[in-house]
Amino acid sequence: MARASSQDEGEWVDGFLFVANRPALDFLNTKPVLAEGPTELLPDFEALERWLIAAGIVSSAKTKALLRGWRNSAEARSFLKELIGFRERLRSAVMRMEAGATPSDEFLKEVNARLLEYPPRTALRKREGRVVMEPIFEPREPADLWAPIIQSVADLLSETETQRLRQCESCVLHFFDTSKKGSRRWCSMNLCGNKVKVAAYQRRQRDGDSR
Numbered sequence: 561m562a563r564a565s566s567q568d569e570g571e572w573v574d575g576f577l578f579v580a581n582r583p584a585l586d587f588l589n590t591k592p593v594l595a596e597g598p599t600e601l602l603p604d605f606e607a608l609e610r611w612l613i614a615a616g617i618v619s620s621a622k623t624k625a626l627l628r629g630w631r632n633s634a635e636a637r638s639f640l641k642e643l644i645g646f647r648e649r650l651r652s653a654v655m656r657m658e659a660g661a662t663p664s665d666e667f668l669k670e671v672n673a674r675l676l677e678y679p680p681r682t683a684l685r686k687r688e689g690r691v692v693m694e695p696i697f698e699p700r701e702p703a704d705l706w707a708p709i710i711q712s713v714a715d716l717l718s719e720t721e722t723q724r725l726r727q728c729e730s731c732v733l734h735f736f737d738t739s740k741k742g743s744r745r746w747c748s749m750n751l752c753g754n755k756v757k758v759a760a761y762q763r764r765q766r767d768g769d770s771r
């Protein structure tokens with residue numbers, strides 16, 4: 561997977577944020593608020609292609625070429641439109657979970673329907689003299705891109721440690737806290753943590769000066 565080695569330094573991969581520790585949340589975080597305001601990082605299918613590669617979901621040359629070929633198709637456009645709509649419904653589900661509730665029945669129904677249509681597929685392969693079971697992803701049309709996305713969403717919705725599911729204290733990004741103490745507050749130190757700490761420091765300095 562492309563991003564395994566970039567967990568620490570590489571919060572941005574090819575213009576996308578990977579700070580969430582859960583693929584479904586990284587997907588949710590494709591609409592951050594940047595200096596210029598709320599920013600859609602998936603404005604067209606070409607951007608989605610780049611995101612799938614950055615996320616490590618698409619890696620083979622064959623699949624990359626296939627996606628490139630779909631770029632200007634009506635199917636790809638309509639898939640992306642559906643996907644963006646789904647992302648916003650996912651956002652509501654995640655916020656409900658963060659508030660200690662469960663996602664709506666309606667949303668679970670939608671996810672279940674897609675799980676039935678795009679079930680996870682696996683294959684046995686030999687790796688270093690052992691047989692391992694690996695997911696296979698060989699899309700044949702744009703809608704097949706639901707498979708890895710819906711699987712990651714199903715993983716997230718069935719997450720048991722929901723208290724580790726959190727929204728950044730100072731922006732719209734969400735993350736799954738994998739820190740030992742479980743006390744992570746920000747999407748990232750670089751994006752928000754330092755900003756908040758610097759502001760608090762400046763406030764203390766200012767208050768100190770006026771005394």
Ligand SMILES: [Zn+2]
Nearest residue numbers: 728731747752
């Ligand atoms: Zn943040």
